[in-house]
Amino acid sequence: MMSEGVVNSDFGKLKKAFIEAVVLLAFTKSRKKRWRNILRNMDLVGDFKSFLQFILQERRGRVLYLELSDAHGEIAPGYIKYFQDLGCSVDVVMDSSVARENPLYCIDGVRFFSTNPVLAPLLLRAIRKSDYQIIFVGTNELYQYKRRFFCDVYRSFCEEHPSKMLIVEHDLKNIEKSFYLASLYKNRRLVVIRNFSDDPLLSEVNPHFFGCFESDARSTEDMTTFVVAGGLGLERRNPALLVEGVRYLLGKGIDDFRVVVVGSGRPDGFPDDVAAKVLWMGRLDYPKLYETVRSSSFFLPLLDPDMQEHHKYRTSVSSGSIQLIYGCLIIPVISRVFAVAYGFSEETCVVYDGNEIGMAMERAIKLSDDERRALTACLEDLKGNVVKKSSSCVRAFL
Structure with missing residues (x-):
């Protein structure tokens, strides 16, 4: 009797051969590569x-x-x-x-x-x-x-x-x-x-349900983990802020922390001294993404008010980072400009002005358990208000 692995392997080979035949017969040379990728997915x-x-x-x-x-x-x-x-x-x-x-x-x-x-x-x-x-x-x-x-x-x-x-x-x-x-x-x-x-x-209508989980704040006895989700592309976040923040902490002699980056590998030219503090997770499926965010201490949206590409995230396009913050109840370290745009305050997040992200990360690390719990509780209240407002809108459609 053939094992499941052998059957899957044979089916994979058959699928690949079928795709190659379709691409060869049905598409012009300029379209072959694109449709080969499409059919494989x-x-x-x-x-x-x-x-x-x-x-x-x-x-x-x-x-x-x-x-x-x-x-x-x-x-x-x-x-x-x-x-x-x-x-x-x-x-x-x-x-x-x-x-x-x-x-x-x-x-x-x-x-x-x-x-x-x-x-x-x-x-x-x-x-x-x-x-x-x-x-x-x-x-x-x-x-x-x-x-x-x-x-x-x-x-x-x-x-x-x-x-x-x-x-x-x-x-x-x-x-x-x-x-x-x-x-x-x-x-x-x-x-x-x-x-x-x-x-x-x-x-x-704000969608941020990623499953049910315990919302207790992490203990300060654990190593502080900052998480970035969605990669480090300039169109969505500014990696220079991460470099600045990590170097500030290291310069202050603070070493008991790490940064987890989900969504991409290490960008070209990313400095070695900062990369040593970063765990590059690459692209994850949704359950693993949410598990990674939930197990972290703080979220870094890395939105930069000085970058023209990021202006839309406070005027016309909602950042996906906000969904993760609500859904995983994780305290963000965020620029005040964007905190205001999304209804956050110093009661729900760690806010910084200008390029003071390093000082904000230091403040986050030094928060006591009680301070973290208070921030998380206020964030949960804010989330509850968002859910209530969203549910009211959906009810009006029915």
Whole structure:
């Protein structure tokens, strides 16, 4: 009898051969590499089986959660839980490349269906004929493998049933650029994670449920761990702040700490003296990401008010760091400019002005157990208010 490992190995070889044959026969030279990567990331058999299950199912949930982009898996459990807590049954359709990272590990009671860029247009046709009361779209812009696919089909689908659609817009600046987004906006069918301007026509629903866990603050007897999640790309965070903070601590003779970076490896040119204090975790699936953040002492968003690329994170785009701070109840060390933008204060986080991140990290390390517990308790209260406000918005949709 063949072992499971042998069967999987043989299937992997067969899949690779099939993909190479399809790419060789169906695509021009300029498109071969791109489609080879796309097909390798698809669960071809699983997605087709899931497609058949979807079109053949006799009973459907009240709400369909739809995520066809290869991103934003982290927001899915939070949005789904809001509907479930209000008594709604939820079906989920999600791109298989996102599903592979297991974002729904903390959610029970949903019927799940995976898809891919090849099957998604067919799936949208089936959804058109369904009787869902609400179709909740997790990403307005359709992103797939750093390119866009079947955008016309996707856009027309979103425009067809405005009374059923709820769409998450991740950048408020896109609203004025799109006629159909403007229409949803006027009818209060547009959802945002952070309503920076308190616009009464926008529905702020903040998704940050990553499972249940103990919220007790860590003991000061443990080594202090600062965590950075999402890599060190300049468009989202400034690694120079990390370098400055670590060097400040080392210069003060403070060595009993470490920094954990999730989402990327060591950037080119990153200084050796700072890298010695960093644990590079690389990309993790969602359960391991949340476990890593929860086990850390403090969160470093590394948002820089002096960087033009970061201005959007206090005016139009909600930083994913904020979701992790709420969901994992981890105290952030954050610039005052961004703390104010997200409703934080010195009662919920360690705030710094200008380039004083090193001093803020030192203050964080020296917090007593009681001080950490007080900050965590206030952060939990703030999170509770966010949940209450978000749930009220969802209730208004039903």
